[in-house]
Amino acid sequence: MRIDVKDIVFAYKEKRILDGVSFSLESGKSYALMGKNGSGKTTLFKLMLGILEAKSGEILADGRRLTSPDGRVFSYIPQNTNTLSGYECIDVALMALASTLPVLSAPDKTSECNAKKLFEKLGIAKLGYERIENVSGGERALVLFARAILQNASFLMLDEPTANLDYENQISIHEKLDELKREDKGILFSTHNPSEALEFADEILILDDRKLIFSGGREEAYEEKVFERLYEGKIKVMGLNDGGKNRYVCLRA
Ligand code: ADP
DSSP states (O other), X not given: OXXXXXXXXXXXXXXXXXXXXXXXXXXXXXXXXXXXXTSSHHHHHHHHHTSSOOSEEXXXXXXEEOOSOXXXXXXXXXXXXXXXXXXXXXXXXXXXXXXXXXXXXXXXXXXXXXXXXXXXHTTOGGGTTSBGGGSOHHHHHHHHHHHHHHHTOSEXXXXXXXXXXXXXXXXXXXXXXXXXXXXXXXXXXXXXXXHHHHHHOSEEEEEETTXXXXXXXXXXXXXXXXXXXXXXXXXXXXXXXXXXXXXXXXXXX
C-alpha cells in the first residue's frame, strides 16, 4: 500500500500548525518522524488517522481519499496511554478486533490464543490477566503495541514508542517492527532521538516551523547535516564504518 499526504494545511482555531505538508509512505518500509516539541507530529498522526480534519489538502491510501478513520489502513499507538483502566491487559489487546466483530460478540478462543502467543513473543506473557492500570508505563506501551499488531492494519503509526522503555525493550520493539516490515507493513514512528532514527528508519521525515524540512534516507540526512541544522549546531552526527556497514551516532557538539 502507498500513502500520499498531499499539501496538508492545519490550524487549531487561528493557530497554524502545518502549512503545506506533503510526503509519501510505502508499505514494507519504516519512517521516523522527527521535530521539536510542539512541531505538530501528534497532530499529523491524528490527521492521518482521520481524528482531525485538515483545512486543505488530502490523504490518499492507494489513491483513495481517506475521509474517516479506517482501521485497515492505520493502527496507532498513542504517546499517552494513562487514560486506559478497568481492563485486563489481554482484553486491551483484543480490543483491536472490535471493529471486525459483529455487534455484541466477543473475540473467540483462537483470537485469545493468538493474543497470548504475541504476549509471549513480546516478553509480557505474565501481564495477560493483570489490570492495565496496575502495570508500568513501559509494560503498558508493550500491551498497546500488541493491540496494534493484532489490528493487522497496513501501516502502524507509533508516537514515541520507545520513550518509556528500557534499552532491551527498545531494541525488542524495533526488532518486532523490522519483522512487521518484512511482512510488508509500513511503519511510521516518532522519536526525539536522532540515533534511533538513524539506526532503525529507512527514511527520516522532519517537521519544523510548520513545514516538512527534510525527507530522505540516513546518508542524505547525514550529508545535509539536517540534525545539526534542526538543533542549531548543538549536536553533531558522526558516521562510522562498522565492519563495512555505514552507521551513524549522534553526539553533543
Ligand atoms: P508534537 O507532537 O510535535 O509535540 P503537537 O502536534 O502535539 O506537537 O502540537 C503542535 C502544536 O499544537 C503545539 O503548539 C500544541 O500546543 C498545539 N496543540 C496541540 N493540541 C491542541 C489542541 N487540541 N488545541 C490547541 N492547540 C493544540
